[in-house]
Amino acid sequence: MSQEKASIYAKLKAKPSVPIDLRSLKPDRVAGLKSSDIKNIKIMEGGRETVVEEIFEVESPAALPQNPENIEIIISGDGASKIRYLGYKMNGGRIVVEGNIGPLAGYKMSRGSIVIKGSAGNWLGARMKGGSIEVFGDAGSFIGAKLPGEKFSKGMKDGTITIHGSAGSYIGLGMGGGTIIVEKSAGNMVGGYMAGGLIIVQGDCGDFIGARMSGGRIIAVGRVGGILPSFYIDSVVGEVRARGRIFKKPFALFVGDVLTPGRGTIAVSLEENKTVLQPLLKLIEEVKVP
């Protein structure tokens, strides 16, 4: 039984013209397999059933470790943005994409890590239960979200998603726990219907931040489009800390959404949002400025 780390390289042979459903190529699925078995794993090319070897050039050790934690899969090639369901229900190990990835990466994953060197599509880390996802480029909408129609706390439950670029709208929709960090900007309705967990947006946010939150915490470090009337201003603090990051500047803290009714909090940076916050600042007695 090998304790060494094994790497599998899968490179797209050609740019796909249709989506490639790659859910079965993940560390816990290939653990203990022989290299020939990996090449024969069934995947979908659009509506056509095919095998890994037909779409990818695969380089892997002859036999893989039993423990998925010791397995790393590296995906590369032009058109990786057509790959869907990467790391679906992943339970350990590591997947790296040298490029962009398509929608539903990390969907229902519970352990392990996914690293995307480029950008990611919609529904990244939807219903995630644990593990980590890191995206160096931008990511789409509905990050860490619940699926349409599901109850509101069924989104991401645990784990961490870090986007170094910008994100789309409705990120963290219905999330119940875990952390989402966006280093650039995010679109509309950041943390909508959130029940728990933490979202940090270091750049600007769009409109309707925290809509219908029932719990959890959002930190908006840059500009926000506005604050919904269903959030009441609570206080002003000199700095905000979360998950090892410190933002040393004044933030206004809001509690809401009263319509849910919820006790989530949104921390909104004061400097960038003077116009939006001005009418509301008068409502609190003490204004703490460092």
Next chain:
Amino acid sequence: MPLKFRLITGRTIEQGRSMEAEGKFSDGYRKAVALAEMNPKDVEILGIRNNAKIVSVYGSVVVGVKPNSDVPPGLVFIPMGPWANVLTLPATEGTGMPTLKNIDVHVEPTSEDPTPLSAILELYGVEKISHRPTERPLAIGSRRVVNDVPCPFCGEVCDFLTVELEGEKITRILNACPIGHAKIMNYHKHRVLTPMIKHEVNGDFIEVDLEQALNRAAEILATAKYPLIYGLSNTCVEAIELAVELAEITRGVIDNTTTLCHGPTVMAVQEVGAVKITLGMAMNLADTMVFWGCNPMSAHINHIRRVVIPEGKFVKGRKERKIIVVDVRRSETAKLADIFIQVEPGKDYELFTALRMALRDYDIEAPNVAGVPREKIYELVDIMRTARFGVIFFGMGLTQGGAKHKNLEEVIKLVQELNEWSKWTLLPMRGHYNVTGSNHAMLWLTGYPYGVEFSRGFPKMIPGVTTTIDLLMNSEVDAALIIASDPVAHFPQKAVENLMKLPKIVIDPFWSLTAGVADVLIPSGVTGIECEGTVYRLDDVALKVKKLVDPPKDVLCDTDILSRLISKVKKLKRLA
């Protein structure tokens, strides 16, 4: 120097009428849609004489300018169509719905002429478009009068039309609105009457017989790995059921126009439910009607006369009804309102939030929400909760921008919550005459209303992944079958660009822009005039549209075309 504006797109009567009467290649159509309505003050400040150049992140276009004091300063309104779509944003934010309203643009005066259609099509990556519309021959015959004819244009499906014919020639239509009238009266114009296949080398259309066209189409669909079937809102349920079967056989995607129309409404129903009625409930009982983000006077023209004006069982006509309009501009419908509320573009969600808070008697801290003063919000809530029977009619103003499907969740939740106080209901103003039917048929066959894919042999819908605009933007489908729809005219630019790269099979009675760029073009009969079938009105009532005349010689109805296509594809896939 160019100034920043917000762009709204939408329907107008002239856009609809010219589209149906003269076709999209005509001057009349261009004059109707290569047009920007702006506030006279803005026109003056910018120094616009006749035309303006409008620029968004996706492109720029020159259109004529019509000063209109009903358009608030800072806003530009361009009717839906190819000119508007140079500027609209294909990004769906994961909802499947592109952003067709509330787009940031820059406007500057120009002496250039409005961009011709050919230039627009070039921007869309259309290398060559054919335009060979034919007039269908009309056999003159004896006079007859057909009553109770359902109109095949918009979601109202007014079924009280009277059509007089002499043989196959329509001589008179009674009770139709101008657009329905235009469609039925001109059913014989701008037709596709012979199947065509595009020559692989020179790109010209070659006339072929139906069998050849079907064979070629079947080949494209059978060999595609992930084909898209799109459109369906202008044909009957029977055809849609066959289209779903075809998608299941080819393991591809099937989507309908809901995807850029009331998709968000339908998504909202998935989340929270809905409180609906049929039109007669509004007519007989509603004493308070709200029109939010919709403009029936331009898009559902008979609506007011069917639902507001008549004396119903309990409410005696217009004088016993209170009409409230909420919109970003004083639309045609707003002019007949008792109360008009102007909301800031894209901020409806905030207004809904404040209304729901006021309904619970919570304090609203800000003096203004979404451009509406706090007092007005409290007043509106009191009118609503003391109504005896209220209806909120709503449209694209809520679906195509701002919070998109979340706006619709709010409208539904507001109505659900108003039911604690009095009787409140809602109705979406569905656009095409059978878009509701396409949702229903897809629901009973697949469990989902639109945007369904069958790659693994069973239906799945994921907004932003299996919806058409996203699939096109990511170049994920490898063939397209377009039935009874004109995406080249109505999709945002970049989506059309990507559509152009695919082999396209188009089934349509009329020579639309999409027909002009097809690889295989198959003529079909006009549902509601030459072909009968079941359609669903915007309030979910199913009606049968009539066959008034036979289809042209050798032209089949959609149901027959699809049946034959299914047989051929099954044979090619060895499933027969």
Next chain:
Amino acid sequence: MVDIIIKNGFVIDPLNNVKGELMDVGIRNEKIVDPSEVRDPGSIVIDAGGRLVLAGGIDIHSHIAGPKVNIGRLMRPEDHYLTNIPSKLPFRRAMTGRTVPNVFAIGYKYALMGYTLVAEPACTPLKMRHAHDELNAIPIIDKMVFVLVDSNWLALDLMSEKQKDMLKTYLAWLLYSTKAYALKLVDPGSDAAWMMGRPSLDLNDQVPGYNLTPRDIIQLTGEANEALNLPHSIHVHCNRLGFPGNYITTLNTMKLGKDFALRNRNSIHITHVQFTGYGGDSWATLESGGEAIANELNVNPYVTLDLGQVTFGEATTMTADAPFEFVLYHLTRWKWASADVENETASGIVPYRYRKRSYVNTVQWAIGLEVLLLSKDLWRVFITTDHPNAGVFTDYPKIYAWIMSRRYREETLKEVNQSALRRCVLPSIDRELTLYELAIITRSAPAKLLGLEKEKGHLGIGASADIAIYDIDPRAVDLSRDYERILKTFSRAWCVIKGGEIVVKDGEIVQTIYGRTYSVDPYTAIPDDLRREFEVYLKDRFRQYYTVSLNNFIIRGHEIKKLNEIRLKSWK
């Protein structure tokens, strides 16, 4: 069509007094024939090897088609995510959904359980075309739909004007012009109240705007039903559904049957009686009214009823009882859909989950079983879950096991809420039904209830060749002890024949065919002069009240894929 002969089947056929015999069954041209007639060497021979052979099952009340069901599908996408079965073309299409399945799942799953006829119990006239669109699309099973009449403004107008002949004519016309099979009443009069913004009604309350009570509505409709000689009686969902203490209303409704039993036979069918069988006066004091209902059934020959049995798990409640659904929406605080239909009725859809540990859900579960096990005449009690209101139809085998095996009941009794059991008599009931009795309840009696006993529900010569063969030799197993066999056997039939075609083989769907839609026409037989008078009245009212034209409202025979319209001859 090839002839078929089933050899060595262990046949139970109560309508023909066959209590369990080894027999052969012959099939030719969609019908059952004498086995000796099947001689052609090309015939298919099925050696049942002693397996149980029954007529195809009949479900008299299951929400399978129409606007409610489709909005249910729309608002429950989560019901489709994990319940998918890929297609197997060209034999069968893809299936999806559990509480709100797609049309293929409905047809195939009923067929897999050995059911061949299912009744959609409620659709409003204006949306019947939608119900027929869906019924047309459901494969394999025969079907029918009942039309809602109790809150219909035109009917209420005629009732309050005491125009009995015109009322009869209108109801006959409704059945004919919507291709319906029977008349349905749901919380009679309450939707008329709901549409006016008023609360729901008990039997003796006044319907807003009319000098009528729900009692009047039931009596007048029942009378008309009997006078029209309709094959099924009126099908009634009692008032006060869902409210603790409502069993009294149910008993009073059951007693009304005698008043209009013009044909001296069963005149009123009470549906999903579990939902209207609550004793106590609040949710906290809820107790079972099942025993009282069974007692009334036992002394009242004019009543038939079905259970609406709770089977635990996820459900989607959907009913024309709009006021009740509004209440349930407040209890569940999640999703709610509602649709008011001009001049006719309303509806509501609310997702719900039945939990074993819940006090209320346990009482609900017990009520249905009590009613069945305490009933003496098994020809008047029917198994339903009011799918998908109290449970899904694919859970019927659980109900069979509960009523046939004391052991299985006891297993479940251990798992449910114990304090609830103290308010129910179920724990003290020993009775176990036999297979013969099960056959009565699921085949023979439903055929009779619907007036189709000549061709359905039995295996005699001339019957439709709708046959289910189950993988069990009843002589070799003690089902009361070995309840797992009940669950397994009835979940998936070994072989199912529909209209003379094999549709299920070795527990798999092997082809997709379409069954017939049954409807009644009591209108054509009505005397000309009365019809003329009625048509004048109808045209006028339609123009006043409706937003569709009369001509476009009417559903014509050719709209239905395979219509089997029963023209009724006599009229009193």
